[in-house]
Amino acid sequence: MSNAPGLSRRQLLSTTFAAAGAVVVGAAATAPAQAAPPRPRNWARSTSQNGWPVVDGAKVASHRVEGSDARITLAAGAVSTVLLHVLRRFHYEVGAVGRGDLIGHRTTRAVVAAFESNYLSGTAVAIRPNFYPVGSAGNFFTGEMLVIRDILAECDGVVRWGGDDRDHPSEGHFQIDVPPGDTRLDRLARTFEEWADQPDRGPGTMIDLLNARRRSAAKDLRARQRPF
Template sequence: MSKFKTPSRRGILTGGLGLVGGALAVTGLPSTAYAGDRPQPSEATSTWSKDTSANGWPVTDHDGIAPHKVEGSPITVSLRGGDSATVLLYVARRFFYELDSELRTEDISGHTTDRAVAAAYESNLLSGTALTIRPGAYPLGAKDGFFPQEIQVIRDILADCEGIVRWGGDEKLPKESHFQIDVKPGDKKLPRVAAKIRSWDTTPGAGAGAIDPFTPQRRRDADALARTQAA
């Protein structure tokens, strides 16, 4: 049984329950039982021996890795620098704003040097191109840790990232806490999406904190991407 304590404020409100400042309000919606509170499947681990992680990025002990602040939050997370960090930090920022405003640094894991993996995609943490958010709450092999409205927010975040981020909830062996860069180094789409995200920081009313993921067009875009990313 997990000892993870369910936060007192978790979840999002749908349209009839209100929006605050264009972003979804995080309030006292009754908490879903965390996946970590359920019996877990056995997790056979192996040692990742390759020089690149599953998404094609170089595995590193420290080169290019640095702590990054998640803007608007008290959180820092260690990631590979550059465009990949820009995109992953956008994911973390929106998760904090719209899904769980009680997140702290200890709730997010980024780069690791531990080569023990239970699924190949976990190796992407070794290259600093993935992060996990509350991994104890949404562990490997568990599904349905989020409300349907929360899933829509996650889908909307992925749509903003235009498919260069993959969610562990879409894997055949799911891990709903996991988000990774899903393109190889040098892919031209990554710098374009990163530049789009950075531009939102200087555009009033754009980007994290100013998004309604439940508008019809955003729903359509999120659903279309979801169909392409399903395992």
Template sequence: MNPLRRRTFLIAAAMAGATVVLAPASPADAGTDQWEEESKRRQPKRNDVLTGVPSHNGWEMEKVADGRGNIHTRPVPGTPLSGVQLRIGVVDAVLAHVIHRFHCDVDELRDGDVTGWCPPAAVKPALPESNLASGTAVRIRAGHYPPGSRGGFYAPQVAAIHGIIADLGGTVRWGGDDAAVDEALFYIDVRPDDHELPRTALRVRPL
């Protein structure tokens, strides 16, 4: 609609008592530069967050946490932890449950005992530890159970850990059961399109 016809239409509508809202008919009406600027303003700065690279379990690694991405500091109800950086949604529901069960069934935790997300450059992409960079894993007392070292837990504690994992229907794996053993590591063991993970999250999420 050219400016003259547009103005005539608005005048006629006002005389008829109508309420009319007109958006610019094309970029030419508002100015191409203005439209492009508005479009860029509305888009999150995803390039500052996403890597385009999957972690070991298929979830995308992210460059930062608590920014404009999917990984944020989440509470862990029933524990003294102030928060853990996890992928929000079904992942944080399931991993928070793992942490809580560890606190109750394996050993009491203190604030600072659990770490979540870490930068992609800090992990080896070919190993399950890379899941930390996608917000889909946690390390519990990493200093007590270093990678490659087995036997950090007593037999009853190992049985309790296996009980926690079994209750989650295969959606979570313990690094202590891996060939490249990492007893501090617990991670989501299904891909992003898995259908069991949402069901498990609903089952274990606190009311």
């Protein structure tokens, strides 16, 4: 079959590609604009989102995550005991953490999501924020999610996971989710401290994640806590 009169094969192909390009450009020009990422705002309150007082560097302490060379700065006492337990289980069962992988207390008041204000009180942690940025979801495999849900159930509502934030999921974020003075926090911290003296309890020990009782507790807590 001959080409159209006056057009060589090269000219015909060039004309076809140019027309196709025009369609693509036209489609792009009429496509809806992508929403701009949310802009940070200044957190001006004297307390963080979870009700804890915003503190300066004199009221927090640096801690090493046992079993790793990672360090993190957190509020002292029961807060650090509980969050370090969470980090140790994550380190052993989800993904090893190392130097520079963790963010704890900070003094920068710029936040995108309200839960980020909890870093100001030293009551929240961010694990590898570049791996699990705010707004990104579905970063963990099914087995890893079983561990995360089990960790949360073990904390019995005292800790909340940023992956359950409906508007700004942050899958590396864990925070204390009870106000100062809540007896559940101290009780949980004492439990974790007691486990430290028991070789068959706590982070680094064998845990049956498919145990019916543990799975039921994890599902019940998820129903109570989700969404933000």
